[in-house]
Amino acid sequence: xTNLKPVDVAIIGGGWTGLLMAKEITASTSKSVAxxxxxxxxxxxxxxxxxxxxxxxxxxxxxxxxxxxxITHRHSLKDSxxxxxxxxxxxxxxxxxxxxxxxxxxSFRFQPDCFRLRSHLTEKHGAAKxxxxxxxxxxxxxxxxxxxxxWKSEQLMGISGKAGNLRGExxxxxxxxEGPRQHEYPTPPLKxxxxxxxxxxxxxxxxxxxxxxxxxxxxxxxxxxxxxxRPGCAYCGHCQRYGCMIGAKAQPTNTLMPVLAKRKNFELHxxxxxxxxxxxxxxxxxxxxxxASGEEFFQPAGTVVLASFTLNxxxxxxxxxxxxxxxxxxxKGTLGRNLTHQVGxxxxxxxxxxxxxxxxxxxxxxxxxxxxxxxxxxGGEDGLLRLGMIALGTNGDTPIGSFGIMPKGASxxxxxxxxxxxxxxxxxxxxxxxxxxxxxxxxQNYMDLDPTYTDKFGDSLLRFTLNWTxxxxxxxxxxxxxxxxxxxxMGVKFDEGPPSRAPYNVINYQSTHIQGGVVMGxxxxxxxxxxxxxxxxxxNLFVVGASAFPQNAAPNPTLTSLSLTYMAADGMIxxxxxxxxxxx
Amino acid sequence: xxxxxxxxxxxAAMGGTLLYTLAGEPFRLQAQDGKVKIPLRFFSAExxxxxxxACERIFPSDATGxxxxxxGVVIFIDRQLAGPYGRDKYRYTKGPWVxxxxxxxxxxxxxxxxIYRQGLKDLGNFANLSVEExxxxxxxxxxxxxxxxxRTHTIEGMFSDPMHGGNAGLIGWQxxxxxxxxxxxxxxxxxxxxxxxxxxxxxxEQIMGRPGDPWENEKG
Numbered sequence: 001x002t003n004l005k006p007v008d009v010a011i012i013g014g015g016w017t018g019l020l021m022a023k024e025i026t027a028s029t030s031k032s033v034a035x036x037x038x039x040x041x042x043x044x045x046x047x048x049x050x051x052x053x054x055x056x057x058x059x060x061x062x063x064x065x066x067x068x069x070x071i072t073h074r075h076s077l078k079d080s081x082x083x084x085x086x087x088x089x090x091x092x093x094x095x096x097x098x099x100x101x102x103x104x105x106x107s108f109r110f111q112p113d114c115f116r117l118r119s120h121l122t123e124k125h126g127a128a129k130x131x132x133x134x135x136x137x138x139x140x141x142x143x144x145x146x147x148x149x150x151w152k153s154e155q156l157m158g159i160s161g162k163a164g165n166l167r168g169e170x171x172x173x174x175x176x177x178e179g180p181r182q183h184e185y186p187t188p189p190l191k192x193x194x195x196x197x198x199x200x201x202x203x204x205x206x207x208x209x210x211x212x213x214x215x216x217x218x219x220x221x222x223x224x225x226x227x228x229x230r231p232g233c234a235y236c237g238h239c240q241r242y243g244c245m246i247g248a249k250a251q252p253t254n255t256l257m258p259v260l261a262k263r264k265n266f267e268l269h270x271x272x273x274x275x276x277x278x279x280x281x282x283x284x285x286x287x288x289x290x291x292a293s294g295e296e297f298f299q300p301a302g303t304v305v306l307a308s309f310t311l312n313x314x315x316x317x318x319x320x321x322x323x324x325x326x327x328x329x330x331x332k333g334t335l336g337r338n339l340t341h342q343v344g345x346x347x348x349x350x351x352x353x354x355x356x357x358x359x360x361x362x363x364x365x366x367x368x369x370x371x372x373x374x375x376x377x378x379g380g381e382d383g384l385l386r387l388g389m390i391a392l393g394t395n396g397d398t399p400i401g402s403f404g405i406m407p408k409g410a411s412x413x414x415x416x417x418x419x420x421x422x423x424x425x426x427x428x429x430x431x432x433x434x435x436x437x438x439x440x441x442x443x444q445n446y447m448d449l450d451p452t453y454t455d456k457f458g459d460s461l462l463r464f465t466l467n468w469t470x471x472x473x474x475x476x477x478x479x480x481x482x483x484x485x486x487x488x489x490m491g492v493k494f495d496e497g498p499p500s501r502a503p504y505n506v507i508n509y510q511s512t513h514i515q516g517g518v519v520m521g522x523x524x525x526x527x528x529x530x531x532x533x534x535x536x537x538x539x540n541l542f543v544v545g546a547s548a549f550p551q552n553a554a555p556n557p558t559l560t561s562l563s564l565t566y567m568a569a570d571g572m573i574x575x576x577x578x579x580x581x582x583x584x
Numbered sequence: 585x586x587x588x589x590x591x592x593x594x595x596a597a598m599g600g601t602l603l604y605t606l607a608g609e610p611f612r613l614q615a616q617d618g619k620v621k622i623p624l625r626f627f628s629a630e631x632x633x634x635x636x637x638a639c640e641r642i643f644p645s646d647a648t649g650x651x652x653x654x655x656g657v658v659i660f661i662d663r664q665l666a667g668p669y670g671r672d673k674y675r676y677t678k679g680p681w682v683x684x685x686x687x688x689x690x691x692x693x694x695x696x697x698x699i700y701r702q703g704l705k706d707l708g709n710f711a712n713l714s715v716e717e718x719x720x721x722x723x724x725x726x727x728x729x730x731x732x733x734x735r736t737h738t739i740e741g742m743f744s745d746p747m748h749g750g751n752a753g754l755i756g757w758q759x760x761x762x763x764x765x766x767x768x769x770x771x772x773x774x775x776x777x778x779x780x781x782x783x784x785x786x787x788x789e790q791i792m793g794r795p796g797d798p799w800e801n802e803k804g
Contacts, residue, residue, distance in 0.1 A: 051765035054744040234768035359769035399743040505687035
C-alpha cells in the first residue's frame with residue numbers, strides 16, 4: 001500500500017454528482033480536489049463511431065462490467081439471493097461521466113407534494129389507512145427550498161421545455177401540474193415526431209394536458225453560465241445507451257469536464273477503484289483504492305465525498321463499516337433502507353402508416369401529468385395512493401431489438417417464413433404508450449451485503465431484497481385502462497390483456513432509476529445523511545446522489561440529484577469549510 | 585491450436601458486391617470472383633454449414649426477401665462466439681451456481697461457445713435433412729437455450745452493422761427500410777408525417793469514413 005500526498009477533498013465517482021461537486025468546490029475555494037473514477041476516460045470525440053446497436057444497445061458496451069462486480073437479488077427475506085449475472089432491469093454506467101453519458105436526458109422537477117409525501121398521504125387518507133409496511137417519509141427540504149437549485153441545474157444543462165406554471169400562472173403547452181417555476185426553460189421544447197404528435201392531439205381531445213418532456217437534449221444552440229456552448233439535437237436516434245457525438249445531450253464530459261480541465265486545484269484519477277473509506281474516531285481519514293495494475297494506494301483526505309451510483313454508495317459504506325445497517329425485522333438501522341426503483345407499464349400500439357421511427361431523441365416524447373402523484377384521482381381507486389406520468393416517446397430505432405414486434409396473433413411461430421413476413425410488415429408501424437410511476441418505499445425492500453457472492457477482489461456484493469407489492473400491481477392495472485382509452489382515441493390497434501402480476505424481474509429493462517439506501521432526513525433515526533447530504537455519524541463525509549431520495553417520485557431522478565448536489569456543495573463550501581463539524 | 589478453417593461461399597449467391605471486414609481489413613467481395621474463402625474464428629467448416637442451414641430455416645430466403653444465408657449471418661455468429669461475448673468475458677461467472685426463478689434469467693454456467701458446441705451435437709447432420717425435416721427438428725428444440733440464442737443471433741446478424749460480419753451489402757436494412765446510422769435528421773424529423781421516408785441505407789464505416797471498432801475484435 002502506497003501512501004499518497006494528502007488532498008483537501010477526495011471524491012469517489014466521476015459521474016454527474018461527483019464532477020459537479022468538484023466544479024463547485026474548485027470554483028470558489030482553493031481546496032485541492034481529487035476525483036477517483038474506476039472506469040476509463042471518455043470524451044465526445046469517442047462517440048461518433050459508436051452508433052452501433054449491437055455493441056451499445058444490446059451488448060451494453062458502456063455499462064459496468066458485471067464480471068468484475070454485480071449485485072445479487074432476492075424477492076423476500078425468506079429467499080436466497082442469486083447474482084444478476086448480466087445487466088437487465090437497470091444499467092449502471094462506468095467511465096468518466098458514469099451513467100450521465102448514456103442517459104436519455106429526461107429532466108423533470110418533482111411535484112411539490114413528493115417532498116412531503118408522508119404528511120400528504122396522512123392528511124389525505126388518515127394514518128390508519130396507510131399500511132404499516134409503508135416507510136415513505138418527508139424529505140428534509142421542500143420544493144421551494146429546491147426551486148432555485150432546480151433552476152441552476154436546468155441552466156447548467158440548458159434543459160429544453162416549456163413552463164406550465166410560471167410563478168403561479170398556468171400556461172398551455174407546459175405541464176400545468178408542476179410546482180411554480182420562477183423562470184421559463186433555458187431552451188424551447190424539442191420537435192414533435194409523427195407518433196408523439198398523434199398522442200398529443202388525442203390526449204388534448206380527451207381533456208388532458210400534453211407537454212413535451214423537458215430534456216437535456218438541446219432544441220437549439222445554448223451557452224450555459226459557465227460559458228460552455230453546445231449545439232441543438234440532430235435527432236439521430238442514438239441517444240440512450242450511447243454518448244452524444246455532437247454534445248447536444250448534456251453529459252458530464254461535455255458540460256463539466258471542459259470547465260474542470262482548466263482548474264489548477266482539480267485532478268482526476270481514472271482506473272481507480274475505491275474499495276474502502278478509511279476512518280478513525282468518527283472522522284474519515286481518506287480512501288483506499290486499487291489502480292488498473294492492481295496496486296493499492298491510500299489517499300489521505302480532509303473531506304470525503306461519496307458520489308458513485310446508488311448501488312455503490314450503500315455498498316461502500318457497508319464495506320467500510322460506516323453507519324448502522326438496516327434490519328427489516330426490527331426496523332432498526334438506516335443504511336440500505338428505502339430501496340426504490342420506478343414502476344412502469346407499456347401498451348404496445350400499432351399504426352396503419354409508417355412512423356419513420358429511426359428519427360428521434362432520447363427524450364423526444366409527448367407526456368401528460370394528469371395522473372402524476374394523485375392528480376386526477378376520484379377517491380374510488382381502491383387503495384391506490386399514487387400513479388405517474390403517461391407518455392409516448394420516439395427515442396430512436398432498434399432494428400434488431402424491435403424486429404418481430406407485431407400485434408398478438410399476427411404469426412403462430414416466432415421464426416420461419418410466416419413470422420418473417422409479419423415482422424417485416426409491422427416494422428416501423430409500432431410505438432408504445434407507457435407509464436413512469438412512483439415507487440413507494442416499503443419496510444421489506446432494502447440493500448445489504450450479500451453473505452455469499454463477492455466481486456473480483458473478494459469483497460461482498462450488494463444484495464437487493466426487492467419485490468413489487470399489491471400497490472404496484474394496482475398502479476399498472478389503473479394505468480393500462482387510461483392507456484387503452486388513449487389508444488382508442490388515437491384510433492390505433494393495441495394489445496389488450498390483464499396486467500402482469502409477475503414478481504420483480506432483473507432481466508427486462510425497466511429504468512436505471514434506483515434510489516435510496518443512504519436517505520436524507522431530518523433526524524438520524526430515519527436517515528443516514530442530513531439535508532446537506534452530510535453523514536450523521538461522520539461530519540467530514542458527504543454522500544451525494546439519488547441514494548439520498550427517501551423514496552422515488554414518478555419522474556426520472558437526474559435533475560433532482562444534481563439539485564441536491566448543489567445544496568450539498570453550498571453546505572460544504574459556505575458552512576462546513578468554515579466550521580468543519582456537524583452542520584445540523 | 586486447431587487448423588485454420590474457411591467458409592467457402594459462391595460470391596454470386598450473396599448478391600454481388602459486398603463489404604466484409606476480415607481480420608480488421610476492409611475486403612471487397614466481387615460477384616465475378618467466383619468463390620471466396622472467409623477465415624473462420626470459431627466454427628469448423630462443417631459446423632458453419634450446419635449453422636448456415638439452421639439460420640436459413642429461422643430467417644429464410646423467401647417471397648418476403650433475402651434471408652440469413654445471403655446476409656452472411658453465420659459469419660456474424662462465428663465472430664461473436666470467438667470474441668468476448670462468446671467467452672462470457674463480461675458476465676458474472678463466479679459460483680455457487682444455483683437454479684433460480686425465471687425472474688433471475690439465465691443462471692447456467694455454460695458460456696455461448698459451450699452452448700453452441702452442445703447445440704451442434706444435437707443438430708447432428710442437420711444440413712443434409714430435407715427442409716421439412718429441418719423445421720421439425722428445430723421445432724423440437726424451440727425451448728432450449730441453444731435455439732433461443734441461435735434465433736436471437738440470427739436477427740442480430742441480419743440487422744447489425746456489417747462491420748460485425750452479417751447484414752452483408754446492407755440487405756437486412758434494405759429489407760426493412762432502416763437507413764443505418766446517420767449524422768442528422770434535424771430537418772426531417774417533423775416532416776413526412778404518415779409517409780415513408782427512406783434514405784438510402786449506409787453503414788457506420790460509410791458514414792464515418794473510417795472503420796468502426798467492433799467489440800468482438802477486442803483482444804484478451
